[in-house]
Amino acid sequence: MWIDSIAFDEMLGEARRAYPLETGGVLAGYIAGNGDPVVQHLIGPGPNAQHIRQRFHPDHDWQCRKLDEIFEMSSGQTVYLGDWHTHPDGSPHMSWLDKRTLRGIARHRDSAVARPIMMIGAGGVERWTWQVHRYSGDRMVGLSISIDVLELRPFGHEDV
Template sequence: MPKLIWIPESVVEAMLKDAILWHDLETGGTFMGYWSDTNVAVITKMIDGGSEATRTRNSFSPDREWEQSEIDRHYHASGRIDTYIGDWHTHPNAQSGDPSWTDRRCLKTIIRSPEARAPRPVMILLCGGPENWQPHAWVGQLKRRAFFFEGVETTAAAISTYKS
């Protein structure tokens, strides 16, 4: 069954605003939300990269300390319903919406991190530029490969918006 990601229109607008602001550099943030079933993720909030985030032409790294405090704050404010569910970032001037090798490595790190508690993280890539950002949604999960090696399988997901 296909994967579906529900995301508030206000979050999409905030992502686009950040992407336009940093159009020639990668930028991004974190998503809070929940899985309503095995194929449907619901994003409820986006946490931006923070004031100490590192943005370059080919990479983005959030302000981890600030990001963690915001995740904790939102988790408790939601009554422990909304959890970390994934991330988003831009790929300026990209021709493809496929996750890069670095993106796949990041997904594997998230999945293997017990404190993330995200065995199926969502990743949304905004590809393009200020006039034409295109979203591409993915869900990652570990997949056993030959012998004892584990790889990351990324499954494309549809995106639907809702008013919050």
Template sequence: MSLVWISESVMRELCTEADRAYPLETGGVLAGYVADNGEPVVRAVVGPGPEAVHNRHRFTPDHAWQCRQLDILFSESSGASTYVGDWHTHPDGLPQMSWLDRRTLRSIARHRDAGVARPLMLIGGGSIGEWDWVGHRYRGARLFGLLSESDEVETRTF
């Protein structure tokens, strides 16, 4: 099993936003870099955005706002911090990928502007103060590109 490294401050931000939105889904984007050994390192997080739509079993981000925030992170880090994936919650659920999560991860991997061939999807399952975070990293597509495969990755904080 491979790893994803997440700063402790990012993990606190994820849990704070998950608690705030509970019992509705929330999410955002992950920024950082991919280390020389191929493991993603998450150093910053962008939340859902002011125009995001939160529902019990679905979340639609404020994409334009998130892109502007990523541009700021990129600029402030002199290009060291870029998009590495998305994150969202499954309130009162498990941090497992749904069919929609798999489709979204495949779309991200195919989107040229995302700039990441193996994007990460971090999912938090649980409830207020009790979130379990599991990373899923895109591996590829199969069956004529209709299905996607991902690897579960262990999360470690630094």
């Protein structure tokens, strides 16, 4: 997965600001011709988000408005790709709730993304480790969720 370095810095700043509580948001961009997700914009948790130690609830209405603005400004080229959140002092691996959430996003018709991504940051104020997960389907009639781990590749505007 490619991510704009400015968006990545915003995400890191939000993770540090919220620590030791969880935070997160939305990833917006496009799918490249080779199938790689390209994140151009980050949407934060929103002003009415609720942050606790091991979970956070985003300000969903605010995030949807921001996503609509980005979609309109890009003439429909920039779309919802998935979500991001933090696991303070934890691991960047997916919890059972993360997997269930990712499957729910893939099945939600309004998300319009069959293979959503979930980026998880783990760490603390000084050091964060990020891992990108992409939903790839269900196995055994939905009893097991298949997830791919993607390489994270930041890019700057000079790389475009």
